[in-house]
Amino acid sequence: MTFGTTAPVDEQVLHHSPDGGEGEYLEIALGPHHPSTHGVFRMDVVLDGERVIKLKPVFGYLHRNHEKIAESASYLASMPYTDRLDYICSLTNNWAYALAVEKLAGFQVPERAEYIRVITAELTRLVNHTSTIGFLTQEMGASGTPLMYAFREREKILDLFESLTGSRMMCNYMRFGGCRVELPSGWLEQVKKIVEEFPRFLDEYEQLLTGNEIFMARAQGIGVLKKDLAINAGITGPMLRASGVNYDIRKVDKYGIYDRFDFRIPLGEHGDVYDRYMVRMLEMRESLKILDQAIRDIPSGPIMDPKAKIRGFRPKPGEAYGRIEAPKGELGFYLISDGSPHPYRYRVRPPSLINLTVLEDMCLGSSVADTIVIFGTVDIVLGEVDR
Amino acid sequence: MLERIKAEIEAAIPGARLEIIPNGSPSGQRSMLIDPAHASEVAKFLRDNSEFHLDYCSNVTGVDYLDKDQTPGHLEAVYHLYSMAKKHGPVILRLRTENRTDKVHLPSLTPVWRSAEFQEREIFDLYGIIFDGHPDLRRILMWDEFEDHPMRRDYVEPDDYEYEPTPHDEVLEKAKHHLSRSSQTA
Numbered sequence: 001m002t003f004g005t006t007a008p009v010d011e012q013v014l015h016h017s018p019d020g021g022e023g024e025y026l027e028i029a030l031g032p033h034h035p036s037t038h039g040v041f042r043m044d045v046v047l048d049g050e051r052v053i054k055l056k057p058v059f060g061y062l063h064r065n066h067e068k069i070a071e072s073a074s075y076l077a078s079m080p081y082t083d084r085l086d087y088i089c090s091l092t093n094n095w096a097y098a099l100a101v102e103k104l105a106g107f108q109v110p111e112r113a114e115y116i117r118v119i120t121a122e123l124t125r126l127v128n129h130t131s132t133i134g135f136l137t138q139e140m141g142a143s144g145t146p147l148m149y150a151f152r153e154r155e156k157i158l159d160l161f162e163s164l165t166g167s168r169m170m171c172n173y174m175r176f177g178g179c180r181v182e183l184p185s186g187w188l189e190q191v192k193k194i195v196e197e198f199p200r201f202l203d204e205y206e207q208l209l210t211g212n213e214i215f216m217a218r219a220q221g222i223g224v225l226k227k228d229l230a231i232n233a234g235i236t237g238p239m240l241r242a243s244g245v246n247y248d249i250r251k252v253d254k255y256g257i258y259d260r261f262d263f264r265i266p267l268g269e270h271g272d273v274y275d276r277y278m279v280r281m282l283e284m285r286e287s288l289k290i291l292d293q294a295i296r297d298i299p300s301g302p303i304m305d306p307k308a309k310i311r312g313f314r315p316k317p318g319e320a321y322g323r324i325e326a327p328k329g330e331l332g333f334y335l336i337s338d339g340s341p342h343p344y345r346y347r348v349r350p351p352s353l354i355n356l357t358v359l360e361d362m363c364l365g366s367s368v369a370d371t372i373v374i375f376g377t378v379d380i381v382l383g384e385v386d387r
Numbered sequence: 388m389l390e391r392i393k394a395e396i397e398a399a400i401p402g403a404r405l406e407i408i409p410n411g412s413p414s415g416q417r418s419m420l421i422d423p424a425h426a427s428e429v430a431k432f433l434r435d436n437s438e439f440h441l442d443y444c445s446n447v448t449g450v451d452y453l454d455k456d457q458t459p460g461h462l463e464a465v466y467h468l469y470s471m472a473k474k475h476g477p478v479i480l481r482l483r484t485e486n487r488t489d490k491v492h493l494p495s496l497t498p499v500w501r502s503a504e505f506q507e508r509e510i511f512d513l514y515g516i517i518f519d520g521h522p523d524l525r526r527i528l529m530w531d532e533f534e535d536h537p538m539r540r541d542y543v544e545p546d547d548y549e550y551e552p553t554p555h556d557e558v559l560e561k562a563k564h565h566l567s568r569s570s571q572t573a
Binding site: 059060063065067068101104106107230231232233234235241245247251289315316317318320323330332334336337338343344347349351354356357358386387 | 410411412413414416418433443444445446448450456467474477479483500501502503504505506513526527528529530537538547
């Protein structure tokens with residue numbers, strides 16, 4: 001028995017000599033393992049020498065039918081489970097699910113809770129982008145150092161998450177109509193300290209990478225994704241913006257209170273690996289700007305909608321699609337209610353899975369070593385791809 | 388806006404049968420039911436029309452309705468469309484199969500929006516809707532040899548797993564049934 005689907009590689013293609021010369025194409029399975037993180041993922045690749053001529057991603061190794069489990073549980077019971085989708089960014093997952101349920105039930109979120117959500121979400125973006133760039137350098141062969149620099153900063157933010165939610169990564173913090181607990185005393189001051197110190201780390205990191213000759217040689221002109229294809233294939237997040245499409249859901253939908261902050265959307269020009277790196281770098285600086293404003297303006301007040309019912313919650317029959325700009329792209333939840341305590345349909349729109357649609361298009365013609373780097377800039381987490 | 392889209396489609400594509408589905412929730416996101424015969428045409432029209440310009444298909448969902456939920460029971464594919472150029476949306480399209488057993492074909496919208504490629508494969512895998520015209524319709528999350536469609540509401544998990552040594556509650560009931568069955572065959 002084979003697990004996962006096998007790529008339908010045409011036998012004739014496989015055993016025909018390329019260009020009428022000697023030799024054959026070679027089919028290899030890259031994986032099943034993620035080259036740098038947990039989770040398992042396979043790429044079935046057909047090579048002509050070292051050139052990739054066909055690439056089929058294979059999923060499902062981590063499939064646990066998250067959606068089916070959620071449909072037999074109450075609405076609230078799925079909240080901790082959303083942490084496990086993209087386990088690097090549990091707080092944005094919480095937010096997306098809470099937003100969808102709030103749309104479904106018509107809850108209002110108090111102002112202070114909205115600010116807390118923005119602060120935690122932007123911190124999550126910092127965590128995600130530092131990790132992604134760290135992993136990317138790891139995949140380029142810069143073993144250890146840049147990744148550890150990134151993890152050093154990430155750890156400081158995870159400490160803050162732990163003091164707020166009780167968990168470093170599985171935060172389970174947001175609730176329908178607000179947030180679970182009030183900020184611990186002194187928490188905002190700690191965030192402020194991180195926001196002040198973070199640019200120094202970014203400068204250091206950029207000095208290490210942005211103008212680095214080896215990094216540029218490995219990244220520039222590699223894995224180009226054209227604008228039109230990116231839109232048609234539903235690519236979202238930093239990967240879309242690196243291809244030059246100005247689409248950020250924080251600006252488009254203005255969900256929560258994002259219309260109150262002054263921040264800009266970094267855009268790429270070439271859509272290559274280097275642009276995807278650079279967009280993430282610049283996005284972190286914009287996140288710091290948002291954090292700065294949010295810490296300054298956060299009001300006091302309640303953090304839960306008093307009308308929101310958590311236990312025995314039965315929304316009216318109907319449906320809602322809620323989406324946010326998660327660090328990896330558009331994370332959406334689509335819920336259909338039939339008036340019972342369980343969702344009739346619970347669907348996760350995972351940015352990681354859909355961003356992989358163009359993996360083959362980006363990798364065709366490149367070498368195996370570049371394929372790994374291109375794959376690194378897609379920025380996926382298998383917990384979300386396979387669900 | 389949905390009324391205007393409906394009117395424009397009806398004017399541009401004669402014979403297209405459209406129906407607006409109300410939504411009782413405070414989200415107010417209504418959707419439009421399209422007949423499968425004209426779905427590809429309608430999708431192309433919505434994507435290329437200069438006013439709506441729905442160039443981005445965000446989310447594709449499969450839904451299963453049993454006979455007791457909606458008569459007759461059917462499978463549904465729901466498409467959430469947005470416009471990246473005009474920054475509006477969502478426009479929600481629904482396609483329905485005739486029944487849940489043998490007439491489960493729908494036209495694939497992957498040729499119109501590439502983003503539907505993996506999502507339609509997922510619906511094929513988990514719900515069993517067959518998308519005609521999909522370039523690469525294979526199982527995506529379950530393995531190739533797997534039969535049945537686990538997201539269907541009447542799915543019964545196969546009794547082929549090993550029971551824990553001390554089952555309890557509903558697992559105990561299942562284990563009893565399982566053990567009595569295997570002793571009969573042995």
